[in-house]
Every structure is written in C-alpha cells, then in structure tokens.
Amino acid sequence: MKRLFKSAVVILVLTSIFIVAGCGEEAEQVQPEETVTEVVVDLTVEVPLLQVGHCNHDHHSAVFISALRGEKMKELYGIYLEPLGERYYALVEDDRKILEIQFVQSQGAINVPNNMVAGLFDIGFGGVIPFAASADQGSGVRIISPLHSRGDMLVVADDNTEVTDWNTFIEWARNSDEPLIIGYKSPKAVALLIFESALTAEGIEWSMQGNPEPGSQILLFNAQGQPNLNPALQNGTIHGYVSNNPACALAEHNGIGKCVAELSDLPPGNFTNHPCCAIAATGTAIAEKPEDIAAALRLFAAATDYINNYPEDAASAAAEWIGNPVQVEVISMATSGYDMQVSYDWLDNMNAIIGNMRDLGAFTGPLAAEDDDASIVFLYDFSLMPDDLR
Numbered sequence: 001m002k003r004l005f006k007s008a009v010v011i012l013v014l015t016s017i018f019i020v021a022g023c024g025e026e027a028e029q030v031q032p033e034e035t036v037t038e039v040v041v042d043l044t045v046e047v048p049l050l051q052v053g054h055c056n057h058d059h060h061s062a063v064f065i066s067a068l069r070g071e072k073m074k075e076l077y078g079i080y081l082e083p084l085g086e087r088y089y090a091l092v093e094d095d096r097k098i099l100e101i102q103f104v105q106s107q108g109a110i111n112v113p114n115n116m117v118a119g120l121f122d123i124g125f126g127g128v129i130p131f132a133a134s135a136d137q138g139s140g141v142r143i144i145s146p147l148h149s150r151g152d153m154l155v156v157a158d159d160n161t162e163v164t165d166w167n168t169f170i171e172w173a174r175n176s177d178e179p180l181i182i183g184y185k186s187p188k189a190v191a192l193l194i195f196e197s198a199l200t201a202e203g204i205e206w207s208m209q210g211n212p213e214p215g216s217q218i219l220l221f222n223a224q225g226q227p228n229l230n231p232a233l234q235n236g237t238i239h240g241y242v243s244n245n246p247a248c249a250l251a252e253h254n255g256i257g258k259c260v261a262e263l264s265d266l267p268p269g270n271f272t273n274h275p276c277c278a279i280a281a282t283g284t285a286i287a288e289k290p291e292d293i294a295a296a297l298r299l300f301a302a303a304t305d306y307i308n309n310y311p312e313d314a315a316s317a318a319a320e321w322i323g324n325p326v327q328v329e330v331i332s333m334a335t336s337g338y339d340m341q342v343s344y345d346w347l348d349n350m351n352a353i354i355g356n357m358r359d360l361g362a363f364t365g366p367l368a369a370e371d372d373d374a375s376i377v378f379l380y381d382f383s384l385m386p387d388d389l390r
Contacts, residue, residue: 039095043082047090049100050292053116053124055109056322057226058246058333059148059277060125063103064321065303065314072313077302091295099295108225109277110186113141116282123281123293130188131280132354135379136365140283142381145297145389146346147304148277151336152191152263153248156240157233158255166261169240170202179219181209183233183241185226190276191242191263192220193356198266230256244276246324246332253328262335270352273337273345286381294384300340301386307338342382342390351375 054060066073066081067089073080074092081089081101091099104121106112112126113134125147134141156163163169173180184192199206199218207213209221221238223229229241234256242263251257264272279300281293307314315329322329339346351372357363358370366378382390 041082041090041092041095041097043084043090043097045097047097047099048289048292049102050123050289050296051102051104051121052296053104053106053112053121053126055106055112055125057244058315058318058322058329059151059244059336061307061314061318061333061338062147062300062303063125064317065306066299067103068317068320069303069306069313072310073302073306076306079299079302081299091299093295093298099292101296101299108186110188113139113280116141116280116285122285122289123279123296125277125279127188127190128275128278128350128353129190129193129357131278132357132367132379133188133362136363136367138365141280142283142286143278143280143379144286144293144381145279145300145340145385146275146342147279147300147338147340149273149275149337149339149346149349150262150264151245151276151332152194152242152274153245153259153335154195154240154242154261154263154266155229155233155248155251155257155259158251158258160240160258163240163260166198166266169260170204173204173217176217179212179216180239181219181221181237183221183223183229183238183243185223185229185241185243185247187222189243190274190353191244193353193360194263194266194271194274195242196220196360197268197271197356198263201267230254233257245335246322246328249328249332249335250324252331253325271349274349274353275346276336279340281381283381286384290384294386297340297384298386301389304338304340307333340385340389342385347376354379 054063070080079093082092083089087103089101090097091101106115109127110130112124113130116124117139131141131143162172204218205216206218207216209219212219223232226243226247229243229247230251232238248259264274315333316326319326319329354375367375
C-alpha cells in the first residue's frame with residue numbers, strides 16, 4: 001500500500017507541473033548556441049604583385065595605416081592587408097586574397113616619378129609638383145588620385161625673438177643688414193613654390209644662394225633633402241626654412257626651431273588648401289594593371305577614411321612606422337588634410353599650382369600652354385578611382 005501511495009503522489013505532482021506549464025507561461029526552451037565560423041583566408045593563393053612607392057613622412061600615412069592597422073580595417077571596411085614579411089602584404093577584400101602589395105620607400109618625393117619610370121614600383125605616393133614636371137617632360141606619369149593637402153610650414157630658429165608670425169618675418173627680412181638665408185628641401189617642393197609666390201606678393205627681393213642677385217633680401221638655400229633642414233638650422237647655416245611636416249613639428253619638439261606660419265595662409269591667398277601630395281602611375285602601369293591599381297586605391301581610400309575618423313590612432317601608426325614620437329605626429333598631422341575626393345576645389349587648387357609653375361618657366365612641354373582643360377586631360381587619369389570619389 002505504501003508503494004502505491006508514493007507512486008500516486010509522484011504522478012499527481014508531475015501532472016500538476018504539466019498543467020501549470022500548459023495553462024501559464026510556456027516552458028523555457030533551451031536554444032542551441034550559435035557558432036560563428038571564422039573565415040580562413042588562403043594567403044598562399046598566387047595573385048598579381050603591385051609595388052607601391054612612398055616617402056617616409058606622414059603625408060603618406062595611408063600607407064602606414066594600411067600596413068599596421070589591418071585588423072581594424074578588416075572590421076570597419078572589409079578591405080585590409082595581411083603581412084607576409086619584408087614589407088610584402090596580402091590585400092584581402094571580401095574574405096579573398098586578391099593582390100599582393102610591396103611597399104618601397106623612396107628617398108624624397110622628387111625621386112618618385114623617376115623611380116616609377118625606371119620600374120622600381122608601379123604606383124607612387126609623391127608631390128604634385130614633381131609629378132606635373134615629370135609628365136610635362138614626357139614621362140607618361142599621370143596623377144590617379146588626390147591624397148593630401150596643406151601641412152607646409154615656415155620655421156625659424158627657436159631663439160629668434162624677432163619673429164612670431166608672417167608679418168614679423170617680413171619686417172625682419174626688410175630690416176636685416178644681410179640677406180636672410182632660408183632653406184628648402186628640393187627645387188620641386190610645393191613649399192618652395194608657395195614661399196616664392198608669397199615673397200613676390202610682399203615685394204621682397206629673393207634669389208638662389210648659389211646664384212645671388214644684387215639687392216636680394218632673402219637667399220634660398222637648397223638643403224638637398226628634408227633630413228638636412230633641422231641640422232642646418234641648428235648649426236646656423238640657415239636662418240629658417242620652408243618645408244612640410246613632420247620636420248617642422250620635430251624642430252619644435254627638439255627645441256631647434258619654431259613654426260611661425262602655415263604656408264597655406266600666406267599671400268597672395270590662392271594656396272589655402274593647396275594639394276601637396278597625390279598618387280600617380282605611369283601610363284604603362286595603368287594600361288597593364290588596371291584592376292590591381294583599382295584595388296589598391298580602394299584600400300587607400302579606406303585608410304584615408306580611417307585617418308579622418310581615428311586621428312590619434314592614425315598618428316600612433318605613423319609614429320610607429322616613421323620612428324617619431326607620437327606627440328610629434330599628433331601635432332604634425334593636425335596641420336594636414338587627408339582626402340582622396342576629386343573635387344572642383346581640388347582641381348582649382350591644382351590649376352593654381354600649375355599656373356604658378358608655368359609663370360616660373362617650369363614647363364616646356366604640353367603644360368606650358370595656358371589651357372586648364374587641356375592640362376586636366378593630359379595630367380590626370382581618375383578612371384580607376386572608387387566611383388564615390390570621382
């Protein structure tokens with residue numbers, strides 16, 4: 001009897017449970033855990049190689065972001081680089097390796113066009129003036145994307161108490177008993193062109209130190225490369241210099257010099273957002289590797305977006321690649337604009353630069369003609385750019 005009683009109690013309890021579950025809330029269902037399958041990209045697939053030239057300064061930070069922030073670019077954009085070693089990278093897009101990229105450092109932007117023509121790399125990050133000059137000489141170099149603007153500064157010695165801005169610099173030049181010696185990194189630097197135009201607008205007489213003209217208030221000194229500017233300022237070879245960052249931010253960081261003016265602010269006022277660097281390729285590379293170049297431009301467009309949305313981390317990546325202190329890169333990159341958009345403003349600013357070069361007699365080929373429309377057709381090829389940027 002006891003066993004029968006216990007069995008009846010168990011049956012009643014179970015029945016009550018089922019009745020409650022049926023009449024009240026539904027019994028909780030145990031859901032199977034979702035499993036996320038990590039896509040494994042085959043990095044051994046054979047794909048074309050694209051060699052990309054660049055210089056070791058932060059105007060070319062799209063290179064450094066692409067190389068060093070692959071995981072974040074993967075999450076944000078779906079296009080990124082996987083390191084393969086020795087500055088070789090796999091370009092991955094939509095979970096497929098589609099290209100290999102090799103980054104090749106060039107010694108100065110002035111050498112980038114010649115290095116491209118010589119076959120050292122397929123596309124190059126470099127200065128708009130060297131690209132334009134090279135194209136005019138018949139090299140076949142074409143600018144395929146905007147990249148960077150501004151970032152050029154006027155620097156004087158740190159202990160110079162007379163100069164604090166552009167106006168006091170001009171007064172210093174006018175009142176000095178001897179011509180001021182102002183350095184520049186190369187004859188084809190945009191900083192030099194803007195500075196020369198500003199001096200002319202102010203009525204300041206200038207000439208080259210190697211060929212000084214009587215009455216010159218400023219002598220321009222070719223330092224033969226940006227790395228020589230700060231040492232020349234420190235040892236008194238020059239009184240100041242014009243160049244692009246990060247040299248100027250480094251001068252302040254090391255107590256050598258101080259930035260007294262951004263060149264984009266100088267008279268005559270037509271270089272406010274002046275293009276400084278661009279991406280270019282030879283006509284041969286454009287014809288033979290259009291898909292590869294287009295993929296690289298998509299990558300660098302994403303990296304440029306990253307620079308603008310994550311400026312502090314971008315400065316950290318640039319500092320890591322270049323070897324500068326992070327605080328130097330934060331200051332330096334804040335003076336620059338990073339944008340690959342082909343805008344009317346960018347074209348107008350390029351026309352201003354081309355016009356100044358023409359006035360200085362820099363062209364002897366097709367760009368010597370005063371025809372902006374013809375210059376655009378001759379100098380640019382934006383056909384491989386992402387559609388939303390052209």
